[in-house]
Amino acid sequence: xxxxxxxxxxxxxxxxxxxxxxxxxxxxxxxxxxxxxxxxxxxxxxxxxxxxxxxxxxxxxxxxxxxxxxxxxxxxxxxxxxxxxxxxxxxxxxxxxxxxxxxxxxxxxxxxxxxxxxxxxxxxxxxxxxxxxxxxxxxxxxxxxxxxxxxxxxxxxxxxxxxxxxxxxxxxxxxxxxxxxxxxxxxxxxxxxxxxxxxxxxxxxxxxxxxxxxxxxxxxxxxxxxxxxxxxxxxxxxxxxxxxxxxxxxxxxxxxxxxxxxxxxxxxxxxxxxxxxxxxxxxxxxxxxxxxxxxxxxxxxxxxxxxxxxxxxxxxxxxxxxxxxxxxxxxxxxxxxxxxxxxxxxxxxxxxxxx
Amino acid sequence: xxxxxxxxxxxxxxxxxxxxxxxxxxxxxxxxxxxxxxxxxxxxxxxxxxxxxxxxxxxxxxxxxxxxxxxxxxxxxxxxxxxxxxxxxxxxxxxxxxxxxxxxxxxxxxxxxxxxxxxxxxxxxxxxxxxxxxxxxxxxxxxxxxxxxxxxxxxxxxxxx
Numbered sequence: 001x002x003x004x005x006x007x008x009x010x011x012x013x014x015x016x017x018x019x020x021x022x023x024x025x026x027x028x029x030x031x032x033x034x035x036x037x038x039x040x041x042x043x044x045x046x047x048x049x050x051x052x053x054x055x056x057x058x059x060x061x062x063x064x065x066x067x068x069x070x071x072x073x074x075x076x077x078x079x080x081x082x083x084x085x086x087x088x089x090x091x092x093x094x095x096x097x098x099x100x101x102x103x104x105x106x107x108x109x110x111x112x113x114x115x116x117x118x119x120x121x122x123x124x125x126x127x128x129x130x131x132x133x134x135x136x137x138x139x140x141x142x143x144x145x146x147x148x149x150x151x152x153x154x155x156x157x158x159x160x161x162x163x164x165x166x167x168x169x170x171x172x173x174x175x176x177x178x179x180x181x182x183x184x185x186x187x188x189x190x191x192x193x194x195x196x197x198x199x200x201x202x203x204x205x206x207x208x209x210x211x212x213x214x215x216x217x218x219x220x221x222x223x224x225x226x227x228x229x230x231x232x233x234x235x236x237x238x239x240x241x242x243x244x245x246x247x248x249x250x251x252x253x254x255x256x257x258x259x260x261x262x263x264x265x266x267x268x269x270x271x272x273x274x275x276x277x278x279x280x281x282x283x284x285x286x287x288x289x290x291x292x293x294x295x296x297x298x299x300x301x302x303x304x305x306x307x308x309x310x311x312x313x314x315x316x317x318x319x320x321x322x323x324x325x326x327x328x329x330x331x332x333x334x335x336x337x338x339x340x341x342x343x344x345x346x347x348x349x350x351x352x353x354x355x
Numbered sequence: 356x357x358x359x360x361x362x363x364x365x366x367x368x369x370x371x372x373x374x375x376x377x378x379x380x381x382x383x384x385x386x387x388x389x390x391x392x393x394x395x396x397x398x399x400x401x402x403x404x405x406x407x408x409x410x411x412x413x414x415x416x417x418x419x420x421x422x423x424x425x426x427x428x429x430x431x432x433x434x435x436x437x438x439x440x441x442x443x444x445x446x447x448x449x450x451x452x453x454x455x456x457x458x459x460x461x462x463x464x465x466x467x468x469x470x471x472x473x474x475x476x477x478x479x480x481x482x483x484x485x486x487x488x489x490x491x492x493x494x495x496x497x498x499x500x501x502x503x504x505x506x507x508x509x510x511x512x513x514x515x516x
Contacts, residue, residue, distance in 0.1 A: 003508060011474065015375040021386060
């Protein structure tokens with residue numbers, strides 16, 4: 001055998017004997033591509049809530065799965081580092097708040113710092129973009145989203161010893177429907193890379209998860225984030241609704257079509273602590289395995305009505321109705337069956353809201 | 356095909372191969388190298404052409420560079436790091452594959468650049484031009500590195516016989 005052939009055989013043999021853990025490769029890639037914001041403090045609360053939540057109204061919090069976020073410094077350099085420039089100078093978000101740090105503020109959820117430079121801080125906040133300008137003893141740091149929209153503006157002043165002190169910060173905050181308008185839930189974004197893999201892990205034992213979108217929300221830095229919702233149909237007329245937390249884990253709730261026409265309150269899947277008020281925004285889900293439901297809607301104060309998003313599970317049985325609304329605005333929920341009179345539920349009778 | 360779908364397809368098609376390539380090049384953690392390569396591919400996905408061959412060449416080049424960088428750092432810390440990763444050669448497998456072991460050990464003794472061209476040539480069967488692309492040198496340099504590598508391997512393996 002020639003040396004070349006010997007090399008070919010030996011290298012092929014060597015390669016064939018290597019055990020490749022593709023799940024690890026995928027997990028490592030996923031964690032880096034969709035690295036979770038380091039300061040997303042709402043998610044541990046969400047996980048804790050999921051862990052202790054009781055079975056109620058056809059909804060069972062099943063599990064929290066996934067690997068922890070990678071324990072490594074934020075990417076101040078490299079492909080996921082924040083990009084300098086390209087940040088809008090004015091806000092496009094409808095709701096904003098300003099914190100003045102010189103006063104006795106109790107809101108310390110977002111305290112900008114230039115101790116290690118603007119890029120470092122932008123990386124800490126997982127901002128896609130940042131812009132920094134200094135004029136004399138004043139500096140301005142803008143953090144932005146990938147599309148260039150402005151998330152926050154922080155103003156600093158220089159101290160006698162040359163440090164930069166944060167003076168005030170204005171940032172995007174969540175409105176009654178978090179970051180979105182009420183009619184966009186479920187069609188918000190495309191399926192994020194690798195979140196599907198996490199959803200598949202969380203839905204083990206059920207069918208292939210279908211991406212159903214999910215609400216966008218502003219984090220503590222005013223940056224736009226998304227939670228990723230997936231639904232997979234399971235046996236016995238059940239479906240598993242999974243919220244994927246990129247790079248961190250997932251929270252699931254099992255919906256039962258056997259609950260009939262009663263929508264389930266799955267508000268615990270909304271990031272807790274968004275805008276500092278847990279439970280302010282409600283999320284209701286109704287899984288219809290047999291196409292017996294024509295629609296779900298919320299009746300809001302002032303005589304308004306808000307229809308639920310209906311998501312058909314492609315290649316699987318059933319339809320998911322999702323309704324996101326501010327709880328204090330909701331008077332009741334109405335389910336319209338395919339046949340018969342509408343069934344109304346009142347917020348006075350939680351959790352099923354049956355009237 | 357959407358970029359994300361294409362990315363998933365590329366991952367499915369090439370992840371195992373890239374891990375094995377990194378291992379044969381002597382990476383300490385070949386799975387981590389492959390993951391990093393896909394991260395870089397993901398970051399550059401909008402700039403990539405539709406041509407899959409170009410993407411595969413790009414992935415090969417990333418892996419070669421990543422292994423090279425990591426070995427350079429490891430070499431600074433530990434000058435005798437020129438050995439194949441023990442994980443890739445479990446003892447029982449070594450015992451049953453004496454020739455593989457001999458070749459692997461001979462390969463591990465090669466300078467990094469020679470090892471790269473030998474692996475790319477005889478495991479991936481890449482032509483000289485593509486090896487040059489993956490290693491960032493000219494085709495002439497690839498040819499000379501390959502020639503030197505083969506000479507060294509011939510000597511070492513002949514001694515083992």
